[in-house]
Amino acid sequence: MGLIRKDIKNIEAYKPGKPIEEVERELGIKGAIKLASNENALGPSxxxxxxxxxxxxxxxxxxxxxxxxxxxxxxxxxxxxxxxxxxxxxxxxxxxxxxxxxxxxxxxxxxxxxxxxxxxxxxxxxxxxxxxxxxxxxxxxxxxxxxxxxxxxxxxxxxxxxxxxxxxxxxxxxxxxxxxxxxxxxxxxxxxxxxxxxxxxxxxxxxxxxxxxxxxxxxxxxxxxxxxxxxxxxxxxxxxxxxxxxxxxxxxxxxxxxxxxxxxLDDKAFVKLSKNLIKNEKKFLYDAFTELGIWFKKSAANFIFIRMNADTRKIFQELLKRGVIIREMNCYNMPNYARITIGTRQENIKLIKELKELEKVINIRGVDQ
Ligand SMILES: Cc1ncc(COP(=O)(O)O)c(C=O)c1O
Missing domain, CATH: 3.40.640.10 (Type I PLP-dependent aspartate aminotransferase-like (Major domain))
Structure with missing residues (x-):
């Protein structure tokens, strides 16, 4: 009898979003932004x-x-x-x-x-x-x-x-x-x-x-x-x-x-600020994705599910090199999809700027749903 439970052998460990420190260390870059784990972009309460x-x-x-x-x-x-x-x-x-x-x-x-x-x-x-x-x-x-x-x-x-x-x-x-x-x-x-x-x-x-x-x-x-x-x-x-x-x-x-x-629980001001950020930045990103021809699903949360006419694993790697961490959807076997956590205006501008740069070399415009 082997030591490890048989059913555990078939389980794949949870893969979290890549931490900022890890990306900066691996790529020797500074100032990376993380839009990968649906965290609060404004920091802690x-x-x-x-x-x-x-x-x-x-x-x-x-x-x-x-x-x-x-x-x-x-x-x-x-x-x-x-x-x-x-x-x-x-x-x-x-x-x-x-x-x-x-x-x-x-x-x-x-x-x-x-x-x-x-x-x-x-x-x-x-x-x-x-x-x-x-x-x-x-x-x-x-x-x-x-x-x-x-x-x-x-x-x-x-x-x-x-x-x-x-x-x-x-x-x-x-x-x-x-x-x-x-x-x-x-x-x-x-x-x-x-x-x-x-x-x-x-x-x-x-x-x-x-x-x-x-x-x-x-x-x-x-x-x-x-x-x-x-x-x-x-x-x-x-x-x-x-x-x-x-x-x-x-x-x-x-x-x-x-x-x-x-x-x-007492930090009502912070909760309000966080809700407003998401409301406003969601609109900013919807508009930017529309302009870029990237398909998205309207979101009730602090992230947006998108689809591009490209392998998002490649987009993920390219964005990483440019200091932007997103989440590709490989774990669902959905190679054209990605999930973007809504960031601050500055972070969202950086994301869109880098996507526009990428668009010059990779066709990312989403196909119709
Ligand atoms: C739907 C859902 N449930 C639970 C969690 C985990 O939350 P917690 O940090 O409280 O463990 C997450 C985190 O991303 C989530 O998306």
Missing amino acids: PKALQAVKKALACLNRYPEGTCFYLKNKLARFLGVPEPNLIFGNGSDELIDIILKTIKEPGAEIITSEVTFVEYKICGAINGFVVKTIPMRNFTYDLTAIKKAISPRTKAIFIANPNNPTGTYVNSNQVTSFLEGIPKDILVVFDEAYFEYAADKDFPKLVRLINKKNIAILRTFSKIYGLAGLRVGYMIANSSLVAYAQRVRQPFNVNSLAQAAAAAA
Whole structure:
């Protein structure tokens, strides 16, 4: 018998966006910009930074395992009781905690193609059969997902808005989807980009946590600019939360992350600034892509899914040399597509300038959809 689990041998590790330092080191360049991981271009919330400085003096102590203060604050912020909340080392960890809490031999989870790859990776690591359902117009096809449910289905993962396509399923679609889903199936709505979703018909699901078997995942990594600290949370019925508490590591969210996240909730000015940046810069990039003949999908998040008439792996490499890091979509086997995180105006201008330069040597104009 070999040492390594057979099923692990088939799992491909998650490939994150290339870090700025790595690109600068490898290419011997300075001033690279990263538009690859849907981070906040404005940096971390200033209130969170202040709180981190204060919390540094207590690093000799273990953190509060239950995130006591943060939980209390978030409960008031969301208007939900504390037993409905649990925190994770990023929402990534909560995906794993959920799967560990519900796993059974032979069980399956369902998600979509062209979505956040962690559902697939984490599902496989936890021994689930992972069914991925094709999208419809780059959007989760909830009707097809519902049809794919079998007696072995334990959970359905829906990224809303979806990463990488930026599309969302609306309130009506979600309501009719949830109708008739068996009670023993957990529907996980991963709302990592929830704060950016400005459309009126975006689902408001918090009020459903005790009526339907749903869990909502959110994060401090995106709009609050705290990706480096790793803190996310789940809102769900108190029974699921209580079981998940048994599964998580005792000190899974570090003390700096807890202090920063609690302070970030008060940083209304920063949240507003971040939303405005995305709103304005999205328009700037839409216009620039249109001028360049690059196809894009309208996005409800802080990134844009684009298609060029060229192999984006090549474009990715060429842009890297020019100090611009984007995300090609090779992991989905979509060689003409890329995902661009919306940056500051200065960063977006640099991206467009470099694309215009590239256009002189590579035809990047997208074919019609
Ligand atoms: C849809 C989605 N869910 C979860 C995450 C992970 O977030 P966190 O940093 O909280 O682990 C990401 C990160 O890109 C994401 O796009």
